[in-house]
Amino acid sequence: MSANRYAPEICALLDHAPAEQRVAVDDALAGASDERLELLARFVRYAAIDTRACESGRRPSSAGQTVLQRLLVDELRGLGLGDARLAANQLVEATLPARGPKREVAPVLVLVAHVDTAPECSGGPVRVRLHPRYPGGDIVIDASRGVWIEAATRPHLAAYLGHDILTADGTTLLGADNKAGVAEIMQALARLVADEALAHPTIRVLFTSDEELGIGAEAIDFGSLRADVAYTVDGDGFGCIDVECLCIDGFTIDVRGSTECAPLWRRKAQSALDAAAAIIDGWSPRERPESTAGREGFIEFSSAIGDASRLVIDGSINDFAVEGLSQRAMALRDHCRAVQQRFAGIEIAIQRQLRCRNMHYVLKKHPIVVARAVAAAERVGIGLTTRSGRYGIDAASFCFRGVPAANLFCGFHDYHSVTEHISLDVMQQSVDLLVALAGVWASPVPQRPRRAARNR
Numbered sequence: 258m259s260a261n262r263y264a265p266e267i268c269a270l271l272d273h274a275p276a277e278q279r280v281a282v283d284d285a286l287a288g289a290s291d292e293r294l295e296l297l298a299r300f301v302r303y304a305a306i307d308t309r310a311c312e313s314g315r316r317p318s319s320a321g322q323t324v325l326q327r328l329l330v331d332e333l334r335g336l337g338l339g340d341a342r343l344a345a346n347q348l349v350e351a352t353l354p355a356r357g358p359k360r361e362v363a364p365v366l367v368l369v370a371h372v373d374t375a376p377e378c379s380g381g382p383v384r385v386r387l388h389p390r391y392p393g394g395d396i397v398i399d400a401s402r403g404v405w406i407e408a409a410t411r412p413h414l415a416a417y418l419g420h421d422i423l424t425a426d427g428t429t430l431l432g433a434d435n436k437a438g439v440a441e442i443m444q445a446l447a448r449l450v451a452d453e454a455l456a457h458p459t460i461r462v463l464f465t466s467d468e469e470l471g472i473g474a475e476a477i478d479f480g481s482l483r484a485d486v487a488y489t490v491d492g493d494g495f496g497c498i499d500v501e502c503l504c505i506d507g508f509t510i511d512v513r514g515s516t517e518c519a520p521l522w523r524r525k526a527q528s529a530l531d532a533a534a535a536i537i538d539g540w541s542p543r544e545r546p547e548s549t550a551g552r553e554g555f556i557e558f559s560s561a562i563g564d565a566s567r568l569v570i571d572g573s574i575n576d577f578a579v580e581g582l583s584q585r586a587m588a589l590r591d592h593c594r595a596v597q598q599r600f601a602g603i604e605i606a607i608q609r610q611l612r613c614r615n616m617h618y619v620l621k622k623h624p625i626v627v628a629r630a631v632a633a634a635e636r637v638g639i640g641l642t643t644r645s646g647r648y649g650i651d652a653a654s655f656c657f658r659g660v661p662a663a664n665l666f667c668g669f670h671d672y673h674s675v676t677e678h679i680s681l682d683v684m685q686q687s688v689d690l691l692v693a694l695a696g697v698w699a700s701p702v703p704q705r706p707r708r709a710a711r712n713r
C-alpha cells in the first residue's frame with residue numbers, strides 16, 4: 258500500500274471499501290496516474306458535502322450548496338483564477354484568461370455545472386465506493402440491504418468492462434449529477450493552467466445552485482456575461498451531446514367551487530376537489546410522462562393544493578416543437594371546459610407561463626457549437642453523437658438569452674437514485690474532451706455566434 262501518495266479523500270475511500278475488496282481497490286489506485294487520483298479526490302471531496310436541493314423558499318435552498326460553492330471559490334483561486342467569487346445570487350463565477358497566439362480574437366467560452374443534487378433522494382453524507390476494474394455482471398452496492406445495479410437492465414455497462422465504477426454506499430445518491438461535471442471542469446482547468454503549451458480562449462466558469470428545482474440559470478446575469486458560446490457539462494451517459502430539449506410551459510388551473518352554498522360543498526356538483534380530480538383523472542393516460550418516450554410530448558400534473566372551495570393545480574406542458582406545445586395547451590383548455598360543463602357552479606381558469614424552449618431553434622443557426630464539440634471529441638478519440646434529451650433547461654436558458662449552448666455528457670447513470678453510478682474512466686475522458694474543446698475554441702471562427710458581434 259502506498260498511502261503516502263494519496264490525498265485524505267482517497268485514504269477515506271480505501272477505508273470505506275468492504276474488507277474483501279480493499280486489496281483490489283488499493284491495487285487499482287496504485288496503478289492510477291496522478292491526474293486520475295486528483296480527479297477522484299476532487300469528486301469524493303465534493304460528493305461528501307450534502308447539497309440536496311429542497312423547497313425551502315431560500316436561495317440557495319440548502320446550506321450545503323453554499324459550503325461547496327465556497328470550497329470551489331477557494332480551489333479556483335488556488336488554481337490561479339484570481340477573480341473567483343461567490344456572487345450574491347449564489348453563483349460561483351471565475352475567469353481563466355486566454356492563452357495562445359489568437360487569444361485576442363478567440364471567442365469567450367463558458368463551462369457550466371450545478372452543485373445541488375436532486376430533492377427526491379437522500380443527498381448525504383455520501384460515502385463514495387470504488388468498484389475496481391468492472392468484470393461484468395451485476396454491481397453489488399450493499400448485499401445486506403439488497404442494493405445492487407442489475408447489468409441486464411443497463412446495457413451501457415457492457416462498454417465499461419475494466420473500468421473503475423463509482424457508487425455511493427446504497428443509502429444516498431452519488432451526486433455525480435452534477436458533481437462529476439464540477440470535478441471534470443475543475444480538473445480540465447487544472448490541466449490548462451499547468452500546461453503552458455495548451456492554447457485556450459477566455460474561459461468563464463459558472464457553478465450554479467438549485468438547478469434541480471429548475472432555477473439554476475436564474476442567477477446568471479446574461480447581460481454582463483459577455484460570452485460567445487456555452488456548454489453545460491450535465492449530460493448522462495457517455496459520448497453524447499444534447500442538442501434538443503423539450504419546450505416547456507407551466508400551467509396553473511384555478512378551480513373554484515361554489516362558495517354560496519357552503520353546507521353543500523360535499524355535494525359532488527359543487528366541490529372543487531371533485532372537479533380537480535376529474536381534470537387530472539380524465540387526462541389521457543397516453544399523454545403523460547410515464548407513458549411517453551423519445552420525441553412524444555406530454556402533460557405533467559405536479560401538484561394540487563387546496564380544499565373543496567378552491568383548488569389550484571400546477572403542472573407543465575411539454576413538447577419538442579412550439580406548435581405541439583400550443584396544440585396540447587388548447588387540448589388542455591378544451592378538457593377543462595368540458596369538466597366545467599359537467600360540474601354546475603364550478604369555475605375553472607387556466608394560466609400558462611413560458612418556461613423553456615427547445616435549444617434546437619437556436620443551435621440550428623449556430624451549427625459550429627456542435628461541430629466544434631465533435632471536432633474536439635475526435636482529437637481525443639471519442640465519437641460524440643447528438644441526442645434529443647428530454648431535459649436541458651440550463652443550456653436552453655443560455656440559448657434564449659443570446660449565448661448558443663449545448664449539453665455535454667459528464668458520465669452519470671441512474672441519476673437521482675441510490676444506484677447512481679459513474680465510470681472514473683469516463684470522467685477522465687470528459688476531462689480530455691473539455692481540454693480539447695478549449696483548444697478548438699482557441700481559434701476565432703469565420704462566422705461567430707451572434708452574441709460576439711453585439712459584445713465587442
Ligand SMILES: [Zn+2]
Pocket residue numbers: 371434435468491
Ligand atoms: Zn444535472
